[in-house]
Amino acid sequence: MKNLFEHTNAFWAKYAAYEWRVAADGKEYLLPTSNAEASVYNIMKVADQLVLDAVNVGRLVMKKSPEKKIKDAIHRFACNYGLLGMMTALPTTPNFVEYEKVICSKTSSSVRRRWIRWHT
Numbered sequence: 001m002k003n004l005f006e007h008t009n010a011f012w013a014k015y016a017a018y019e020w021r022v023a024a025d026g027k028e029y030l031l032p033t034s035n036a037e038a039s040v041y042n043i044m045k046v047a048d049q050l051v052l053d054a055v056n057v058g059r060l061v062m063k064k065s066p067e068k069k070i071k072d073a074i075h076r077f078a079c080n081y082g083l084l085g086m087m088t089a090l091p092t093t094p095n096f097v098e099y100e101k102v103i104c105s106k107t108s109s110s111v112r113r114r115w116i117r118w119h120t
Contacts, residue, residue: 012043014082018075028071030078043081050081 015032016039022028032038043050057073 008044010043011040012082012084013038013040014078014080015039016079018078018083020071020075030074030083046081053077053080 015036017033017036018030019033020028021031054077057070057077060070060073
């Protein structure tokens with residue numbers, strides 16, 4: 001059994017570029033840039049590398065690496081794979097984070113509160 005998921009496809013969305021932004025409460029969020037274009041890709045074609053990259057980001061955190069090094073690794077990860085698990089569907093525009101209200105109907109209430117807090 002060379003690859004359990006050899007004939008599996010899973011198409012995920014990502015934006016071309018991300019940036020760190022500071023919210024009114026002083027917390028930083030990684031968001032698509034205002035001119036970032038969305039694209040869809042087959043996550044199964046990069047799954048092995050995604051797992052390795054995620055583990056490496058986790059190792060930086062566990063080793064208490066400098067914050068800039070961790071943020072750079074997270075930024076690189078997002079540029080390669082998108083913000084995994086943040087949205088249930090691709091927004092029509094990267095400017096969705098600037099909207100007065102954002103509704104995350106299929107997310108947990110804590111994620112919903114964070115998105116709404118960003119815009120209040």
